Amino acid sequence: MEKNLIMNFLPQLFSAIFSLSLYFLFYLPLELLLTEFLFIIPKINPYVNAFILFFFLLFANLFDWGKIVHNRKKLIALSLLIAISFSVYGIYRHVKIEREHLPKIYQINLLWIIQGQLIEIRGTNFGATFKKGEVTVDGIKFLVKDWSENKIIAEAPVPDIKGHFYLSIKTKDNKISNQLLIEIKDPDYLKKYLQ
Amino acid sequence: MKKTSFFIFLNRVLYSSFFLWLLLAFLKMFNLKMEIKISFFFLLFIFLFLIIYHRKILFLSTLFLNKINFVLKTSKKLKFTESRSVSYLFYFFIREFLKFLKGFHLFLKLILTNYFFWLMLSILGVLLDTFVLKSTFDLLILFLAGLWILSAYHFKFKARNSISLALFFLILCPFLLISKKELIVEKAAIWAYIFLVVGVAQIIIDNIKEKKNIR
Numbered sequence: 233m234e235k236n237l238i239m240n241f242l243p244q245l246f247s248a249i250f251s252l253s254l255y256f257l258f259y260l261p262l263e264l265l266l267t268e269f270l271f272i273i274p275k276i277n278p279y280v281n282a283f284i285l286f287f288f289l290l291f292a293n294l295f296d297w298g299k300i301v302h303n304r305k306k307l308i309a310l311s312l313l314i315a316i317s318f319s320v321y322g323i324y325r326h327v328k329i330e331r332e333h334l335p336k337i338y339q340i341n342l343l344w345i346i347q348g349q350l351i352e353i354r355g356t357n358f359g360a361t362f363k364k365g366e367v368t369v370d371g372i373k374f375l376v377k378d379w380s381e382n383k384i385i386a387e388a389p390v391p392d393i394k395g396h397f398y399l400s401i402k403t404k405d406n407k408i409s410n411q412l413l414i415e416i417k418d419p420d421y422l423k424k425y426l427q
Numbered sequence: 428m429k430k431t432s433f434f435i436f437l438n439r440v441l442y443s444s445f446f447l448w449l450l451l452a453f454l455k456m457f458n459l460k461m462e463i464k465i466s467f468f469f470l471l472f473i474f475l476f477l478i479i480y481h482r483k484i485l486f487l488s489t490l491f492l493n494k495i496n497f498v499l500k501t502s503k504k505l506k507f508t509e510s511r512s513v514s515y516l517f518y519f520f521i522r523e524f525l526k527f528l529k530g531f532h533l534f535l536k537l538i539l540t541n542y543f544f545w546l547m548l549s550i551l552g553v554l555l556d557t558f559v560l561k562s563t564f565d566l567l568i569l570f571l572a573g574l575w576i577l578s579a580y581h582f583k584f585k586a587r588n589s590i591s592l593a594l595f596f597l598i599l600c601p602f603l604l605i606s607k608k609e610l611i612v613e614k615a616a617i618w619a620y621i622f623l624v625v626g627v628a629q630i631i632i633d634n635i636k637e638k639k640n641i642r
Contacts, residue, residue, distance in 0.1 A: 281462055283467075289444060289447060
């Protein structure tokens with residue numbers, strides 16, 4: 233009777249493991265790419281992740297696991313898939329832990345700046361207010377007006393250079409953020425609007 | 428046919444969501460967090476369970492209410508007609524529930540005059556306050572302490588019962604501190620102190636009584 237009970241629930245257990253494997257294999261690398269490499273979104277809500285896993289669960293339940301469990305070849309293939317997916321999760325976790333505490337810039341409110349202009353940088357892991365770091369564009373340091381964990385307001389200095397450059401942030405702990413393109417314009421550019 | 432296959436599919440999702448919840452909780456135990464709201468799957472399991480087994484739940488709750496009615500003698504006969512119609516079961520459930528409400532004052536009287544109920548309430552309340560509630564409510568602590576004193580007085584508990592409860596909470600503290608559950612430690616310390624005070628008060632009262640008896 234106990235064996236029957238186990239055999240009744242075994243397909244459901246396999247479908248749960250399979251859905252988790254699919255989540256590890258397809259979703260986690262995508263999430264890592266979006267949050268840690270492309271910086272498109274800061275952090276995905278745990279409810280959204282749960283909802284995605286739920287869709288994988290629905291997909292996994294479309295298969296007849298009762299037959300798959302009794303087929304040795306399919307069972308071996310499934311075991312391989314589980315092993316690969318858990319390895320992917322291991323790699324994901326390693327990379328995530330390594331990168332999740334790095335400062336990240338998601339948005340700058342201006343595409344171009346001229347001297348004395350204030351820019352607002354939004355992101356994460358910038359550090360506390362009392363641990364101000366540096367905002368630099370091609371080696372030129374900006375004057376930090378306000379510094380918080382998720383937002384920095386900085387003033388552009390008088391630059392020697394003009395053109396397109398990359399803006400980055402260096403925290404007090406010497407951690408360097410990703411770089412975003414910004415244009416430094418000559419103030420003469422505004423003359424035509426003043427005339 | 429389509430309805431049956433959909434029902435089978437829902438049944439599969441029901442159990443697999445439960446297994447997934449167990450699996451995620453198991454992984455979390457080993458600090459393998461995946462930024463997933465794990466409770467989502469438990470709630471999904473409950474939700475699907477209610478959808479799939481609503482007939483049986485309705486049936487059992489009706490039976491249960493009927494049994495209470497029978498015990499309280501609010502209904503003369505135990506009536507139940509087997510029917511496959513859900514609407515009839517629902518009507519039956521409402522009717523029996525109204526009957527139960529009619530005899531509710533008897534039910535309340537039975538419960539409120541039962542000291543064992545108050546004892547259970549105080550023990551469950553203390554456990555709930557210590558391990559579940561996330562903030563401290565002075566009035567609740569006072570109420571539960573009062574309940575414990577009342578129960579101890581009624582059941583003639585010896586002082587060592589209160590003292591052993593105090594020691595239980597006191598022993599719990601270092602282990603909870605190791606596992607960094609500061610809030611529970613705080614609550615456990617409060618209850619250790621309260622039970623200790625009650626125990627000591629009981630010892631003093633017992634001594635006074637003994638002295639009086641000797642005289």
